[in-house]
Amino acid sequence: MPLLAGVLVGVMVFGMIGVLAVMFMGGSDSSASSDTGDALTSDVASVEDDKPVLVVLSEEELAALPIASVPENTRRAIYxxxxxxxxxxxxxxxLVPDGNSMRSSLEKSQQAIHDNSMRQLAALHDISMDDIALITAEGDAKNWDPSPRSHARRNGERLYPEERSRGWKGKSKGN
Incomplete structure (x- = not known):
């Protein structure tokens, strides 16, 4: 009997957490939908303003771009x-404000996780970390991923210029 009571209490707690999560998510979605409704009614918004500004290199710059000694299809997959x-x-x-010690700790943790992922990726493909950097630079220069970049900030600075972030559909702006 105590086991059954414990299971029922656990299910009820889980249900309450789910209800609260839906309530909070529903509130943020309604404010987002009202923002998009306002944007649709304004005559300022246009389709072209919603597209990111991509990097465009000249033929000379592309020819001078250092390239890792890996086949292109593999470089694209790695990118x-x-x-x-x-x-x-x-x-x-x-979602933690700038200048908070918790935020700087989160930023360091995220960077460490990304760095570890890059080391694992290099080991998986049997290439050096320098090759990873070359592939990243080549992919960014050749717009292999033309999707908008994040509005995220680190140490109070944007990761990407505002033009590169146009059309980004993330949860929050400026974090």
């Missing part, structure tokens, strides 16, 4: 993995 790691670590918006 996709690098971007996936960055999106979930260093580019993830933090």
């Amino acid at each position: 996709d993995q690098i971007r996936d790691s960055a999106r979930t670590t260093v580019e993830a918006p933090l």
Whole structure:
């Protein structure tokens, strides 16, 4: 009987947490939808303003770009993995205010996780960390991932310029 009571209490607590989560998520979605409704009614918003400004290099700059000694399809696959790691670590918006010791600790942790992911990626593909840096630079220069970048800030500075973040559909701006 005590086991059954414990299970029921656990289910009730889990249910309450779920209800509270839905309530809080629902509140943020309604404010976001009202913001988008206001943006749709304003004549200032246009489709082109919602697209990020991509890097454009000249033929000479592309020719001078150092390239890792890995086949291009492998470099592209590695770059996709690098971007996936960055999106979930260093580019993830933090909901802790700037100047807070907890925020700086979170930033350091996210950077350490990303750095460890890069070391694992280099080991997995049997390449050096310098090759990872070259692949990242090449992918950014050639716009292999044209999606908008995060509005995230680290140490009070934006990770990417505002133009590169246009159209980003993340949860929060400026974090």
